[in-house]
Amino acid sequence: MTSFFEADTNITPTASGRWTAHISADWNIGENPNGGYLLTPALRAAQHVAGHPDPLTVTTHFLRPGVPDAPAEITAEIVKAGRTLTSVQVTLSQDGAPRLHMIAGFGSIDATTAHDATWSVPPPTLPAPEDCLDRAELTQGISIALNGRSEIRVDPATIGPPDPDRPAEIVGWTRFRDGSDPSVLALPFFADAFPPTVFTRLGPIGWVPTLELTVHVRRRPAPGWLICQVWCDDVFHGKMIETVRIWDSRGELVAQARQLGLLI
Amino acid sequence: MTSFFEADTNITPTASGRWTAHISADWNIGENPNGGYLLTPALRAAQHVAGHPDPLTVTTHFLRPGVPDAPAEITAEIVKAGRTLTSVQVTLSQDGAPRLHMIAGFGSIDATTAHDATWSVPPPTLPAPEDCLDRAELTQGISIALNGRSEIRVDPATIGPPDPDRPAEIVGWTRFRDGSDPSVLALPFFADAFPPTVFTRLGPIGWVPTLELTVHVRRRPAPGWLICQVWCDDVFHGKMIETVRIWDSRGELVAQARQLGLLI
Numbered sequence: 001m002t003s004f005f006e007a008d009t010n011i012t013p014t015a016s017g018r019w020t021a022h023i024s025a026d027w028n029i030g031e032n033p034n035g036g037y038l039l040t041p042a043l044r045a046a047q048h049v050a051g052h053p054d055p056l057t058v059t060t061h062f063l064r065p066g067v068p069d070a071p072a073e074i075t076a077e078i079v080k081a082g083r084t085l086t087s088v089q090v091t092l093s094q095d096g097a098p099r100l101h102m103i104a105g106f107g108s109i110d111a112t113t114a115h116d117a118t119w120s121v122p123p124p125t126l127p128a129p130e131d132c133l134d135r136a137e138l139t140q141g142i143s144i145a146l147n148g149r150s151e152i153r154v155d156p157a158t159i160g161p162p163d164p165d166r167p168a169e170i171v172g173w174t175r176f177r178d179g180s181d182p183s184v185l186a187l188p189f190f191a192d193a194f195p196p197t198v199f200t201r202l203g204p205i206g207w208v209p210t211l212e213l214t215v216h217v218r219r220r221p222a223p224g225w226l227i228c229q230v231w232c233d234d235v236f237h238g239k240m241i242e243t244v245r246i247w248d249s250r251g252e253l254v255a256q257a258r259q260l261g262l263l264i
Numbered sequence: 265m266t267s268f269f270e271a272d273t274n275i276t277p278t279a280s281g282r283w284t285a286h287i288s289a290d291w292n293i294g295e296n297p298n299g300g301y302l303l304t305p306a307l308r309a310a311q312h313v314a315g316h317p318d319p320l321t322v323t324t325h326f327l328r329p330g331v332p333d334a335p336a337e338i339t340a341e342i343v344k345a346g347r348t349l350t351s352v353q354v355t356l357s358q359d360g361a362p363r364l365h366m367i368a369g370f371g372s373i374d375a376t377t378a379h380d381a382t383w384s385v386p387p388p389t390l391p392a393p394e395d396c397l398d399r400a401e402l403t404q405g406i407s408i409a410l411n412g413r414s415e416i417r418v419d420p421a422t423i424g425p426p427d428p429d430r431p432a433e434i435v436g437w438t439r440f441r442d443g444s445d446p447s448v449l450a451l452p453f454f455a456d457a458f459p460p461t462v463f464t465r466l467g468p469i470g471w472v473p474t475l476e477l478t479v480h481v482r483r484r485p486a487p488g489w490l491i492c493q494v495w496c497d498d499v500f501h502g503k504m505i506e507t508v509r510i511w512d513s514r515g516e517l518v519a520q521a522r523q524l525g526l527l528i
Contacts, residue, residue: 056503057476057524059323061351061367063344079365080327084526085475087325087365089353101343101351103325103367105476105524113502115527117466119432121497168383202381211349212321212369214478216505216524218498233385234482234517238377239320241480241520253498256505258522260321260369260480262348263379 003180004149005189009040011048017077019045023094025068028145033066035100035210036192037146038092042102043185045076046088050106054184056085057105059214067094079103084111109184109220123227123247126155129173133159135195142206150193151177152228162203169231170197181223182248188215191244191257194230198240198263208240208261215257224249238263267444268413269453273304275312281341283309287358289332292409297330299364299474300456301410302356306366307449309340310352314370318448320349321369323478331358343367348375373448373484387491387511390419393437397423399459406470414457415441416492426467433495434461445487446512452479455508455521458494462504462527469527472504477523488513502527 008026011019019041027037039060047055066072072094079087090102126132132153136144154172174190175182182190196208227247234241244257272290275283283305291301303324311319330336336358343351354366390396396417400408418436438454439446446454460472491511498505508521 057325059367059476059478061321061343061369063346063351079325080362082327085325087327089365098344101353101367103323103365105325109501111501113527115466115469115499115502117462117499117527118501119465119497119499198381201383202379205379212323212478214323214476214522216522218500218503218505233383234520235379235381235383236482237373237375237382238379239482241482256498256522258478258480258520263377263381 003176004178005176005180005186009044011041011044011074017049017075019074021072021074023066023068023070023072026145027149028068030142030207033068034146034192035062035213036189038066039100039102040185040189041072042074042090042092042100043104043188045074046090046102046104047106049076049078050086050088051081052086052106052108054107054109055104055217056107057216058102058188059212060100060102061212062100062210064097064099066099070094120253121245123251124171124229126171129153129225132156132172138195149177151175152194159200162201164201166200168197168201170194170200171229173225174228175225182221182226184217184220187217187221187246187255190226190246191215191255194228196261197230197232197242198235205263208263211260211262213257213259215255217255219252219254221248221254222250267440268442269440269444269450273308275305275308275338281313281339283338285336285338287330287332287334287336290409291413292332294406294471297332298410298456299326299477300453302330303364303366304449304453305336306338306354306356306364307368307452309338310354310366310368311370313340313342314350314352315345316350316370316372318371318373319368319481320371321480322366322452323476324364324366325476326364326474328361328363330363334358384517385509387515388435388493390435393417393489396420396436402459413441415439416458423464426465428465430464432461432465434458434464435493437489438492439489446485446490448481448484451481451485451510451519454490454510455479455519458492460525461494461496461506462499472525472527475524475526477521479519479521481519483516483518485512485518486514
């Protein structure tokens with residue numbers, strides 16, 4: 001069965017290095033497609049040209065809001081092909097205007113080097129999903145169609161009435177609502193799907209546009225829930241840095257991410 | 265007086281959107297120019313085309329090692345011009361082959377939005393520079409010309425004989441050896457100048473090539489020493505994520521950065 005995520009991020013080739021996609025309105029935050037959703041068709045195009053399976057590092061500049069329920073054109077080309085990493089750049093446009101520009105480094109998660117050292121960050125402890133709060137019940141000050149596609153269950157200890165003395169950090173579970181399992185290509189989506197943590201201190205602040213998002217995919221996620229830890233430790237002149245860690249159902253760190261966002 | 269950093273990262277226009285530079289051997293790690301040094305001429309070209317003064321987010325993919333004591337050609341073009349952020353892409357080539365590809369978002373650090381909330385991370389406490397260890401006295405298993413250009417003084421408590429149980433984290437002071445003050449354009453350099461923290465656990469491991477580096481510039485640095493905190497919490501299959509915070513002499517957080525590096 002095709003998941004909603006696969007169906008709604010599907011791309012169709014039109015020429016060498018060119019694809020079309022249809023941007024759904026079902027992944028909106030307010031009037032705009034969620035950034036992590038909008039970048040996924042571009043990431044699929046990047047994967048096609050890269051010749052390596054896994055996006056190891058994905059940087060996206062969000063140039064203009066995406067247009068929901070409308071077609072998109074994608075161009076992708078190799079910047080440099082390599083044995084360990086191939087760098088690809090991608091542009092996704094709608095109505096003739098570029099909406100996002102991506103540079104992604106593809107390689108193989110399973111390939112290793114001579115160094116076999118492994119260390120990592122353990123997941124936080126948090127209540128079971130059924131004892132957490134569904135994001136759909138939280139007030140962000142904006143209508144969120146995305147809640148119908150992604151399920152987010154927030155540890156109640158990390159959320160509550162806005163409090164300027166609270167650390168801006170949210171811990172919770174996430175998965176697709178349709179029960180489909182996470183994939184390597186879905187991790188950048190999940191890295192941008194949590195509510196902005198600034199609202200735990202500042203209250204409902206509406207849409208917090210992402211200017212730039214960089215995601216590092218670290219492992220292939222196991223089926224089941226993901227655990228996300230999202231925090232913002234740096235707000236200045238309306239610009240914020242938000243950092244994300246994602247673990248899979250085995251407790252393995254599968255992605256790290258960071259974004260530059262705007263408080264408007 | 266022109267600093268070594270300015271002189272050795274100077275660019276000369278040759279046509280619209282094109283520059284040349286001369287890559288010095290004085291900023292080498294072993295046989296290769298330090299990545300943070302090599303990206304700086306590209307960053308200068310980006311600033312020229314951006315029409316905004318400050319690099320707010322800078323992502324560089326390092327495609328091939330740079331060639332020391334050799335010319336470089338740089339091309340830069342606007343991806344999207346904006347009032348808050350202008351995205352620029354840059355390629356630096358030597359011997360006809362691209363060495364690095366950058367996407368940078370330029371804006372104004374001094375511009376603010378309607379939101380005036382400010383929060384930040386305080387600097388770590390560490391001994392005075394004269395009570396710290398000069399990086400030139402540390403063994404990284406490689407010859408480091410860079411030590412003649414950048415001074416790094418490491419808190420001795422964060423360094424010592426390699427110990428697999430030690431957190432891979434180094435705290436220290438840094439500045440240019442010639443006494444010139446840090447600038448906004450120098451912060452990406454400083455974000456890549458510390459020794460790789462993995463060596464505190466794994467011992468001297470030589471060159472750790474950076475595949476991708478993303479730097480967020482948060483404030484204009486005051487004159488004087490910078491404080492850096494560098495840590496690696498994630499090594500898997502020879503690929504590591506290293507994170508950096510930089511504070512200026514006032515104790516203000518001036519940059520955050522993260523890189524994907526390779527243990528070869």
